Amino acid sequence: MSKKTEKYLYIISPVLILVGLFYYYITHKFDTIPIVTIVVGVLGGALFIIRFYDDIMRKVTKRKIKYGINTLVVTIIVLALVVIAYLVLMNHNKRVDLTKAKRFSLSQQTLNILNKVKDPVHVFVFYSKSQDTTSIRDLLSQYHYYNKKFNYEIVDPDLNPAKVKEFNVTEYGEIVVKYGDKTEKAKSPTEEGITNALIKLTQKGVKIVYFTKGHGEKNIEDYSNNGYDKIVAAIKNENFKVKQILLFNEKKVPDDCAVLVIAGPITDYEPYEIKLLKDYVDKGGKLLVMLDPGERGVKFTNLVTMLSDYGLILKDDVVIDPLSKVLSGDYFMPVISNYTYNPITKNFRIATFLKIARSVQTKEVSDKNIFTRIVARTSDASWAETDLKSLSSGKAKFDKGVDIKGPVPVIAYSRKVIKREEKSDQNNSEGQNDRKEIEGYILVFGDSDFVTNSMYQTQGNKDLFLNSINFLANRSEMITIRPKQQESVYLTLTAKQGRILFFISLILIPLVVIVIGVYINIQRRVKA
Numbered sequence: 001m002s003k004k005t006e007k008y009l010y011i012i013s014p015v016l017i018l019v020g021l022f023y024y025y026i027t028h029k030f031d032t033i034p035i036v037t038i039v040v041g042v043l044g045g046a047l048f049i050i051r052f053y054d055d056i057m058r059k060v061t062k063r064k065i066k067y068g069i070n071t072l073v074v075t076i077i078v079l080a081l082v083v084i085a086y087l088v089l090m091n092h093n094k095r096v097d098l099t100k101a102k103r104f105s106l107s108q109q110t111l112n113i114l115n116k117v118k119d120p121v122h123v124f125v126f127y128s129k130s131q132d133t134t135s136i137r138d139l140l141s142q143y144h145y146y147n148k149k150f151n152y153e154i155v156d157p158d159l160n161p162a163k164v165k166e167f168n169v170t171e172y173g174e175i176v177v178k179y180g181d182k183t184e185k186a187k188s189p190t191e192e193g194i195t196n197a198l199i200k201l202t203q204k205g206v207k208i209v210y211f212t213k214g215h216g217e218k219n220i221e222d223y224s225n226n227g228y229d230k231i232v233a234a235i236k237n238e239n240f241k242v243k244q245i246l247l248f249n250e251k252k253v254p255d256d257c258a259v260l261v262i263a264g265p266i267t268d269y270e271p272y273e274i275k276l277l278k279d280y281v282d283k284g285g286k287l288l289v290m291l292d293p294g295e296r297g298v299k300f301t302n303l304v305t306m307l308s309d310y311g312l313i314l315k316d317d318v319v320i321d322p323l324s325k326v327l328s329g330d331y332f333m334p335v336i337s338n339y340t341y342n343p344i345t346k347n348f349r350i351a352t353f354l355k356i357a358r359s360v361q362t363k364e365v366s367d368k369n370i371f372t373r374i375v376a377r378t379s380d381a382s383w384a385e386t387d388l389k390s391l392s393s394g395k396a397k398f399d400k401g402v403d404i405k406g407p408v409p410v411i412a413y414s415r416k417v418i419k420r421e422e423k424s425d426q427n428n429s430e431g432q433n434d435r436k437e438i439e440g441y442i443l444v445f446g447d448s449d450f451v452t453n454s455m456y457q458t459q460g461n462k463d464l465f466l467n468s469i470n471f472l473a474n475r476s477e478m479i480t481i482r483p484k485q486q487e488s489v490y491l492t493l494t495a496k497q498g499r500i501l502f503f504i505s506l507i508l509i510p511l512v513v514i515v516i517g518v519y520i521n522i523q524r525r526v527k528a
Contacts, residue, residue, distance in 0.1 A: 009048035011519065016041030018511070026499050106142050108347070109480040110195045114147040116202055116477065122178045123152040123194070126169050136175075136189050143194070177201060187237075191483040196237040199478075203239050207258035207473050210245045216266035218448055220244065225454035228263065231465060234456070238466060238478060247273040253280040258473045261288045264448030268300045278306060281440035284418050286472035290448035293318045293358040293388075310414040311372040312444050313361040319408050319446070320396060321382035324353070332356045334378040338407050342375055344443075344471045344479065350460030352376075357447035359384040359404050360412045369417040375443075376464075377407035384408045413443040441472055 020037035024030050106114075123140060127133050133154050140152040157164050157172060167176045167183060175186040177194065179201040186193035211220050211228075220232045220242060232242050245254070247269070253260055253276055260280060269277070281287055289307065294300060294316055304314050321334035336352045339345035362372035384404035390396040398405065418438040449455060451465045463481055470478035493501065 009044045009051075011515070013041045013045035013048060014515075016044065022503060022508075025503060026496060106146065106191060107195070107481055107483040109478070109482045110143070110191060110198075111146060112477055112480055113195055113198050113202060114143065114150065117147055117149055117179075117198070119149065119180055121147075121150045121198070121201075123150070124163065124167060124176045124178070125152060125154050125189075126157045126164065126167075126172065126174045126176070127154055128158060128172050129156060131172065139189075139191060139194070192237075195483060199237075200239050203475075206239055206241050207475075208241045208243060208254075208256050209235055209259045209261060209469060209473075210243050210254065210257045211261045211263060212247055212265075213244050214246045214248060215269060216264075218263040218452065223453065225452060226449075227453050228451070230453045231451040231456045231462065234462060234466060235469060238470065238475075240469070240473070247276050250276065252276060253285060257285065259286045259288055259469055261290070261469075262303075263290045264292050265300070265303075267298060269303050271302060274302050274306050278309075281310070281416060281442055282418065284438045284440050286440070287442045288445075288468060288472060289442065290445040291358065292446075292448050293356060307414075307442065307444060308363075309365065310416065310442050311363050311365045311370055312412055312414050312442060313363055314444070314446070315359055315361070315384070315386065315404075316388070317359055317384040317386045317404065318388060318391060319354070319357045319359060319378055319382055319384050319410060321378050321406070323379040323381050334382055334408070334410065336376045336378060336410065338377040338379070340374050340376070342373055342413075343476065344375055344413075344467050345464070347480070348460065348464065348467065350463065350481070352460045352464050353450065353455070353458050354410060354445075354447040355449040355455060357410050357445075357450075359408050360410055360444050360446045361404075362409070362412050362414075367416070371415045371417075373413055373415075374409045375411040375413060377409050380406050382406035382408050410446040411444070413441055416440040443468055443472060 016037045018041075020034040020041065023037070024034045123143075125133070125136055125140070127136070137152075137154070140150075143150045144152070155163050157169060163169075167174075169176070173189065175189055175194070175197075177184050177186060177197040179198070182201050184197040184200050186197045211217065211232075218226070218228045220228045223229050235242055240258070245257075245260075247253075257280070260277075277287060289303070291300060291303065291314060299316060300314075307314060318332065319334045320331045322331060324330060324333040324335050332355065334354050334357055336354065339348055357378075362374060364372075383398045383406050385391060385396045385398075386403050387396065387399070416439060418440060445468075450458075450461045456462045456465070466482070467479045470476070
């Protein structure tokens with residue numbers, strides 16, 4: 001070996017050792033190549049030290065010791081600061097989601113549910129070895145981050161037949177959520193699926209939502225674009241049962257009815273049915289009416305008159321909104337982004353889109369126990385057109401004093417206080433009483449198409465409707481923004497590619513910088 005080559009052994013030797021280690025890390029094979037390169041590297045390093053031992057020691061002792069000591073002290077201080085910072089951050093762990101779609105953030109609904117969980121939750125994910133668990137682990141770790149009582153376990157069905165039998169698992173990919181002695185299977189490996197299972201486990205009892213039929217209302221079993229199949233499935237996911245009712249065959253609205261929904265009838269209700277509706281509300285019932293502009297010349301005289309008795313005015317008009325044209329809609333698809341402060345939309349900041357809607361106004365009534373409130377309005381540029389013939393001719397324009405200038409109210413409710421119960425508080429030493437009001441509600445939307453199968457996923461449509469149902473059912477904790485479906489944005493790498501990426505980014509690049517720095521430093525010392 002030449003003397004010139006011997007001088008560069010201090011560079012060649014560590015490079016050979018790193019090549020051997022890198023090969024083993026990537027291939028997981030400790031065969032001839034890594035063994036030879038590592039051994040040659042070690043021998044080369046030893047040879048360099050033996051060959052130039054006197055020169056090394058002479059150069060080391062020639063340098064001023066104080067510089068070495070100063071460097072050592074600074075290094076120790078920096079390391080100490082890093083350790084202290086690490087310990088502080090570990091005890092005050094905070095997450096910041098910088099992804100555009102907030103991929104690694106849980107929805108407000110999920111956070112509300114997790115805040116209610118007081119007992120341990122165990123989630124069993126039945127995935128085989130061949131299934132990728134990265135996504136589900138990332139998701140469930142977020143649940144655990146916000147509530148330490150939430151724990152999960154990845155179970156291989158092939159290796160754990162006892163658990164498969166215990167939870168009646170029938171196929172790979174099933175997820176079982178256990179809370180106390182109750183279990184529920186998640187319908188999908190998503191936040192929506194996990195949270196819906198939690199809702200069913202943590203809520204006490206199941207309330208029933210009735211949809212009326214017999215007047216051409218929206219069909220809750222219809223899978224077409226104009227049907228209600230999907231929004232009804234969403235209601236069921238909120239831990240409700242859904243039934244249909246033909247009022248004309250009933251003596252009264254059933255006592256187990258938490259919310260009665262009238263969704264887009266095309267014929268008016270008969271006086272007998274109107275009486276059932278009024279009796280229901282006057283006894284504390286909750287009625288949701290979604291009434292489209294009159295179809296086929298139907299004026300809905302009986303239904304509109306009943307609503308007027310409760311301070312809700314529905315005129316025969318159609319809302320026109322030029323703003324929706326800017327947003328790639330049409331003039332008959334009004335945009336709602338103007339929400340009043342009320343229990344339904346107090347934290348709601350998402351626009352909703354209606355489809356051919358009518359105005360819903362309020363008025364004072366003689367009954368002092370009835371209170372009304374506007375929930376939402378359309379944009380300032382909109383108006384409610386009363387000349388319906390002009391719509392078909394394309395000559396509709398705002399007529400001052402005739403049409404309703406925007407923003408146009410399209411959602412409103414009426415609250416009727418039936419009576420106030422006095423409830424004695426036994427824990428109150430002063431003998432004071434709590435007052436609980438029994439109230440009937442009528443919530444009116446000027447449109448029923450906004451939650452059809454083709455529109456319910458548009459912006460905030462689904463959330464606004466489900467919040468309305470939960471508000472009427474007295475489930476305030478469920479008034480929230482629900483999980484959205486996330487698109488997969490993963491870069492798929494093989495295990496080998498992942499190890500290469502890890503090595504290059506976290507080992508090789510920093511090491512190259514260090515080697516260059518050491519080389520420059522040695523060259524400077526040699527010249528000195």
